[in-house]
Amino acid sequence: MFLINCPFCGEREQSEFKAGGEAHIVRPKQPTELSDDEWAEYLFMRKNIKGIQFERWNHVHGCRKWFNMVRDTSNDQIKAVYKMGEKPPVK
Amino acid sequence: MTNNLRFKTSKFIDETYRVSFKFNNKTYFGFKGDTLASALLANGIHLVGRSFKYHRPRGIMTSGSEEPNAIIQLHDNSSRTEPNVRATEVEIYEGLVASSQNCWPSVNFDIGGINNLLSPILPAGFYYKTFMWPASFWEKYEYFIRKSAGLGKSPKVADPDIYEHKYIHCDVLVIGAGISGIMAAKMAAKNGFKTLLVDEKSYLGGSSIYDNSEFSKINNQLVSSWLEKEINEISKLENLEINTRTSVAAFHGYNFLLARENLTDHLPINQRENKVRQRLLKIRAKKVITATGSIERPLIFDNNDRPGIMLSSAIKKYIDLYGVACGENNILFTNNDTAYETAMSLIQRGIKINAIIDNREQIDSKISYEVEKNNIKIYKGYTVVDTYGYRRINKISIMKLSKDSQTVIGDKTKLNCDCLGISGGWTPAVHLFTQSGGKLKFREKDQVFIPNVYPSDQISIGSCNGDFGLEEIIKNTLSSIKKFLDIDNSEYKTVETISGLNQSKRNIWLLPSDKSIGKTKSFVDYQNDATAKDIKLALREGFRSIEHVKRYTTTGMGTDQGKLGNMHALGIISETAGTKMGEHGTTTFRPPYTPLTFGTIVGRNVGEFFDIFRRTPMHDWHVANNAEFENVGQWKRAWYYPKDNENMHQAVQRESKAARDSAGILDASTLGKIDIQGTDASEFLNRVYTNAWSKLAVGKCRYGLMLNEDGMVYDDGVTTRLGENHYIMTTTTGGAANVLGKLEDYLQTEWPELDVYLSSVTDHYATISVCGPNSKKIVSKVIPDLDFSDENFPHMSFKNAEIDNIKCRVMRISFTGEHSYEINIQANFGKSVWEKCMEAGKDFNITPYGTETMHLLRAEKGFIIVGQDTDATLTPIDLQMEWIVSKKKYDFIGKRSLYRSDTIREDRKQLVGLLTENPEEVLEEGAQIVADIKKSPIEMLGHVTSSYYSPNLKKSIALGVVKGGKNMLGQKLIIPMENKNINVTVADPVFFDKEGERLNAKL
């Protein structure tokens, strides 16, 4: 079970958090202008990488804030956490 | 004890405290301090069970948690009965009852033993191959397999014991209290680390605590004496907590570990009352030191499984720790020096050693010379090729090994014995390390896997790290702990060691035999009866991956996870396949290290603590009025209120009729309530609901439908505009938490610019819904100051009001199609207002109704329940709810998905009403709907989602989803059931009061 460093609360047990899938997927501003394929790209396509992955997490049983995490999915090492809207601190 | 197997030597055995116990219905005696295994051995009993597949007689093989054979049933015929317990771990107490498993009618005469004679036809994969075909025969096979196999019996009544969970946070966790674990714990605690030391045994010190050999010394003292002083010292340390009888079951990532602490298992039953039996420790450690030691390897040769064949280290422990001789005429069979330590322990007590068989041609160590000096014949370069004796070993035959270890040569010699100690060297116990995600490396020199890459802040020390010699253990423990803890003071000045052992070994995974492999039974996995022959067969049949070989042969798949034989399996695979050891990796070691009881896993979460119950403010009233309850999420909701001897159907029919004829009252407090405020609240609702919100006047209510981005219906409910920038949203009972989460997600991540604040107020308000033609009269009596005229208070509007000076909100909204009012009041007044409504409604036969009637009434009106009539595959269009989807709004969640090529298909499943040909016939929810029963295969068009008998329409009604159902109005379809086909007609989903006249009727 991870120990996650919530950017607002500090280190907490993983059981307080909820994972929210891949990060940095921006909802299109004008969905009606998009073709089916373009909309599907936003709606369905996720990378699901083995290795360094950018993810959304929510401190659901805590401050309820969403934030981003950089995690190596091959060994579950958390490389960084950062607030929504911030640039990832690692590549 | 009167027999000659018990020696008065051990300080661990209290010989003044005699303990009686029963094994297989016979009474025996042991002493306090004995394990069940040591007590049985002291009584001359080796045969304790039968093997799983061949039902071969099996005896105690080890002295610890790695035991594959001596697994027994503890506590016969009681609620405490427990299968698969290792006799080597059970501490005996007065009145203990245990019995053998896997045998019928008795361990000495077992009918399943015939499998042993049939074994040529029971090769690896036998079950897979034989019972696969024909599939319909499986039921017959299963009956016989289950009758003759099976691992023990489970209890049939509730467990009377108490279990609990405990969280522990520490700086340093040390797993294993052997010599290196004790040293590490002392160094950590003395340097200011809050330290926890755990060991699975009842005592500290591991195998060193009974190491009284003159050939191993620390600072010129016996290892046991030196260690006793160390233990004495650490037991006084303030920073150190020590938990014995505590087995680490799992080592997860980020140094999170689970351990099972045994608290009462060693006590007589009558002393366990009201005490916690086992505790699951949830440990989060900043640093973990693994000092789990190593497990002695057996040797793999023909018939290496007879009772009386034991690990040589176990024989040593039984004599040194428990004062028990495992045999009176012993032979030791080894490929390394450790068996000579066992020999010295036996020699010291004058126990006969007939011979030592050593694979090595040359042996050069002080201890071996000493053994030889005692006139014990050592057969150098020899191997055991066979053993004899059915219920107990009585003879072995040996032959000389060829130089290349591939064959045996020369004459066969037979030697008598009643106990054979075997030693194949040592396997580091890396199980926990690999569980944590650690990567191993293979060390050629002595053919062991040792820790290589640590995934977290942890270290392995001692023999689990591949350090086997005393000097190596102490030196490396000191230096690596100093580095690991970053400390200057090791707390140890000089530690001088001497050892009479050297580390040479002649490693042969599968010992050669004079027989062909097909004629041998060389067990690799004792518990699952997997032999070397089976592994070779699997390879011959094309299996290469270790994980596949494991499953095909079941090697390592028993309750012991193959702690003894996994390495040999790997060795045999690599030798046979001609690959290098280490290339195949190892199989995965999975938690728990040793089996856990269900009690430990669930802890206190049993009975009413199994899950959280949420009760509404009116809960006690419902209980007092005979309500039956239904679980909706964590809520206990009143389901129906049976009167006299009514069954559910009768109660629901009565309630449903009363609600439409006069008045009904429903506790709707469980509906999710979200308070929404902010200058952008209207814009926010525009984006999350399918319909438009900007123009909703203050004081008005509106029904809203919420979608996922994929266009599928997610939740629904009525939202009321309380003020210019203030709304209260209601959600479904089950969806409340998720809807709040979803709204927060969009606000925080997609639209942070919106000025909107959300608060969950579900628990803050009690919600009482009064419906029916007389509802207005009733609520007017409860709130006399409020103007209930239709002009002032029309349908879909809200008023602030007061009941006895307590503020409340009254909404005129309806989920039943009846004229109805919803009173929302501060939760702690819920019950009293409910009672006021009941009192006010007395003259109108006000009838409390539960969720079942609510569902029936709304189904009459064709109102959907999200989650019952929908399943995340239906759009509002599929639900025939186009009316609620705004055409004008540029965007809302899910809008773009409503015209994807898939969502505009005409043949999607769509919500329809269903009427049965026979109006008395009520459909089963979930039943399939078809058009053509003769077509093969029958095409499933959809299924029934809601179905009731309507007392108001006096006929059966149902909702369902049907492919292309929208255009099938009036069409006949079929519901095929087990014994009949039911004819139905597709109908409009609104069955009752289609024009909605009742809502607006003048009352």
Ligand SMILES: [Zn+2]
């Ligand atoms: Zn937080």
